[in-house]
Amino acid sequence: MILNDEQKAMLDGKYGEGAAYAMKIQVGIGECFDAPRMVPIKRAHVALSNQAGDLWFAEKLVKAGAKCRVAPTVNPGFCLGHFTGECAHPVDGPSAEHMQRTDNAYRTLGAVLSYNCTPYIATNVPNFGEVCAFSESSATPYVNAVWGARSNRESANSALCAAITGCVPEYGLLLDENRKGDILVHVEANMKSDYEYHLLGMMGDKIGEGIPVFTGLPKVITPEALRNLGAQLNTSGAYGMYHIVGFTPEAPTKEVALGGKAPKREVVITDKDLKEFEEKFSDEAHDGKVDFAMFGCPHFTLEEAMYIAKHIEGKQLAIPMYILVSSHARQMADRMGITDILTAAGAEIIPDTCPDQPCWHYLKGKVGITESPKCAYYPRRRGINFMIRDLDTCIEAALTGEVK
């Protein structure tokens, strides 16, 4: 790999030990994938996780004096303000201290403390063709497929290194020839709401490895549906890129999306596939009763919070409902009176928080309901189980405590 003088100086420690360490990791990744050089970036998103390994790495960089050249947005941990103090089920001392240390480390590194996993919808949106470093399941496919920007499927660590060095190795999805689709996916299922895109994304086993080209999808697809599709594609498999014919910018036609070649595989997805998945993946409560509802994995948008508010306004929920959102969405909900409507009905709209965090300790052994398979997948290791249904069914279940 050939580095320019500036990059060489960074690797040699001229910009400090932390920058040298970050560059060493990136050069290692570049050499693994035969990248010829490093290219500059102006934008990054780090999948901060507040897990032990994440904090260890961030503090290691802090101790080595690293600072971000490009201030990256970051994923959620949990909201200390919400889960300590007057909270009915506050987190224990060590968990709160861990989150505080994560917050301190990323602040010292110079990250934007956005604590939001959907930056591509509002706060960190790249231009078409822009090279950037995005980690987080739903983020990488969104910026590549929907915005036409160029990011490899960065790890949380490699995206943080890129934010520190201000560059990324040039390989993979940064190059034209690697962005073409090679699997043709005929969607025959009725994609009637954003929920069906969650289920479509979970078809990774059937779709197989490669870059899917979806045909047969509706003309209008919401940002929420695209968020769901990307999140689940990287729960059921590993996808940095996809195309939707006639919709995403690098897929004006099927032929262009496939780079003029025949697909290596063709797959048909039907209503039956989606239904079978839902039945197999859902942790069905044996008596039809659920203990709580959780939404926002990935984070719900303001529009989704408004939709729920409209359906529960003036009513009283039978079970707790947690709506996880960005701090921006929460702020807007506050200003617009949405928070008041949700709170009056018994729902909580919580910023900065992810379902796979220790703040949910009190839900252990309970069965929740959610519209997101990813929300169900990761908390299982914490002993929390989920039924999966479409959003309207989930809202109804929260009002009655039962799944009809």
Place this chain on the structure above:
Amino acid sequence: MAKRFSCHKISEGKATADAIISKDRIMFYQVRPEDGMMEEKNHHLEGRIIAKKVLLFPGGKGSSVVQQDGLYHLDRFQNMPAALIVQDPDPVLVAGAIIMEIPMVDRLSTEFYETVKDGDIITVNADEGYVEIQD
């Protein structure tokens, strides 16, 4: 005599240990830190120990956090694999191996994969670009 095969360095270092071969992709989040046992249901290596072994596997899977964090937890109990031989590396796995300082290589020949057996004693020398199967 040991059989030597050339390989491509991903993460520096060298190690000699028993081989364990996985047909399935690996997510280190699903390996129990206390003893290095694969806990994932229906995984090819379910119930087997990968600690201190040379792990041969097709590639990684899971979100952008799971590999390095999983390896970190294994490392707390000194139960990381001794070395990794991978067929299809991805950035999340590669960053995890480099950061956790586990030797990792790829680009082994078909002949190597036809020769190697579970339990063989293997030397991985990433720095000099070879893998040896001991007699």
